Amino acid sequence: MTINNRIARLGDGYVFAEVARRVKKYRAQNKNAVLISLGIGDVTLPLAPCITEAMGRAVDEMGNADTFRGYAPTHGYGFMTDAVRSRYAALGIGLNEGTIFIGDGAKSDCADIFRLFSSHDVLIPCPSYPAYADIATVAGRTVHILPTSHENGYLPSTDGVKRREYIIFLCSPHNPTGVCYTKEVWREWITFAQETGSVIIADTAYSAYVSGDGVRSVYELDGARRCAVEICSMSKSAGFTGCRLGWTVIPDEIASGGIRANTAWERCRAADYNGVAYIIQRGAEAALSPRGIAETSAQVEYYMTNAALMRNILLKAGIVPCGGIDAPYLWLRCPAGYTSWDTFDRLLDRGVIVTPGCGFGGEGFIRLTAFGRRADSLTAVGIIADEYGKVGRKL
């Protein structure tokens, strides 16, 4: 057999796996060390009561012959796609039936979408969630990196980008920098996509964290329905990282060669996928109900209060982070002369786990998440501020 040799090109390891390996080694060598993780972007609050109640009822239904459910419909259950449509309606966005596909999360959906779009060139801002470039590479596409910088606030610009057809990955609020793209940024990319025949894959997994009148869905922008597929997830909005549910929106207007993209995707999904567990869909439906929105919003608020407090500690120590206002991520420049892994290792020695920015293409930075328990998170950020201070004094 021939193993896809592009997988070998992905490099040492996915950053989170490498972090896990180093942490494991550290723990083995320091049996009594107490570690606080501001690393992997995993939530810590339990599922909200309305979600577990709905899941419990669904488990009971599955144990009863009269209410048992087998294979789910290709798009997901009607109650679930309706719940997603209501969520968009609350943003003033009307979505037709047949445009929503329930899946097991944004990562799977981002990978699978390469079956639908065969455009060869893929455009990905740097830094970015590493999975985009990895899956594009595995799919045999050519990845073009779109550099962004601390100086321009990590807002990707079309200036100087070669005009050709791309699959463009845009994530806002942005992982790892925590930046929320402005309407101007989205408009620039929608225009670019329309002019070049590109498709935008808008990853809005963190939209529940947007404050004020920031953009929560790409479809708030005119023209997006003609060029943008939106992939969203309940991992961070409702604590579903261990439950697995997300969705992909493919508007009716997206078409090429006389084929409507959502019709093609429905056909493809019938052959390559069997959907999300009924129990999980019922939990997600509950999370999108008025009670669910109240309960999960309180969790989002908890994390964002963490972020604000963490930000304040850093600012007081003279460290100006990116993010933490519309996203549960804070993005920090490493002390001068330190690489991402240097900083990671140094902080690990003080009992704090962070994510090295180089894992996202952001060498010289680290990412902190606000998903931890409050007291731990503030302790950890205090240690970071102290360590940055020490390093500064040494220099």
Next chain:
Amino acid sequence: MTINNRIARLGDGYVFAEVARRVKKYRAQNKNAVLISLGIGDVTLPLAPCITEAMGRAVDEMGNADTFRGYAPTHGYGFMTDAVRSRYAALGIGLNEGTIFIGDGAKSDCADIFRLFSSHDVLIPCPSYPAYADIATVAGRTVHILPTSHENGYLPSTDGVKRREYIIFLCSPHNPTGVCYTKEVWREWITFAQETGSVIIADTAYSAYVSGDGVRSVYELDGARRCAVEICSMSKSAGFTGCRLGWTVIPDEIASGGIRANTAWERCRAADYNGVAYIIQRGAEAALSPRGIAETSAQVEYYMTNAALMRNILLKAGIVPCGGIDAPYLWLRCPAGYTSWDTFDRLLDRGVIVTPGCGFGGEGFIRLTAFGRRADSLTAVGIIADEYGKVGRKL
């Protein structure tokens, strides 16, 4: 954007979707009709008590901060891969750690495996589960059909097959014919795969239905570890069609170009997948426990008693079906001069839903499943026997 034009080549629709459309139309025109489905291969018995108990406990854990679980490990939870290893150990097969990947079902895993193996040519027996050819086509591979016939008992032979490197899909017990491949058939294909550098994708989703000393896993055969990946599912063994859990086994011996396939797959999965819900994994673990095996075996026995009784009714009416002994499927030749859809429509008019064999590449046949409730299933088979008799008398 460019939509993958291979999707358009898949033809009208996945057979089950077309069946659903015709049934819907019939129901609309016959409001009071009572239909019995021997069609789609979906289970009807509810989840066994030990499974719902375990899932209920897991839901509670997810609602508690101290026991909440976020992202699962790439391979699946250790308790789940251990449960799968125990299941293989009971068959006398030892599997190393790191060789099992928990996924959301055989269909997803069969589709995703094209990311791991880049061999261009795909060999698929005909008739077959239609998803194999569909996903291979979407992945841009060349599909080679391996004809089998009623006369040779649907056992695929390597005779006359051009010797080159393939990805070979073999499913046993076989969907749709219900045939269980003999050791001789497996040996022939293992030898062929080793000699041609091919990989076998062994779909053993129906292995729980094998009677006597039939082959339950490809790894019962010598040499399989060097050339076969096994994909299995709990859909039919434990009623998980609406819960979604399966696994892929990639033995350490499978390698090419100095790369071990399971190492490459682990790297790929870290980028393209986030695993199966904790709640579902706990349910699956329970299903593979001694109590779970007892409870789910009773369900399998119920379905297989259905199959035996259905088979007897047909035999008494002079209709000799394939299958129904080691699989919950019965495969019948249509009355002379009738196509699969002719027979489907005629039986639908009598209130019985079957699956047209042409959907599997078996024109002139229909597939019945034994997953229905007993009384209904026997009534439906009685109607089929009666209808076949009428058609016979007319001819």
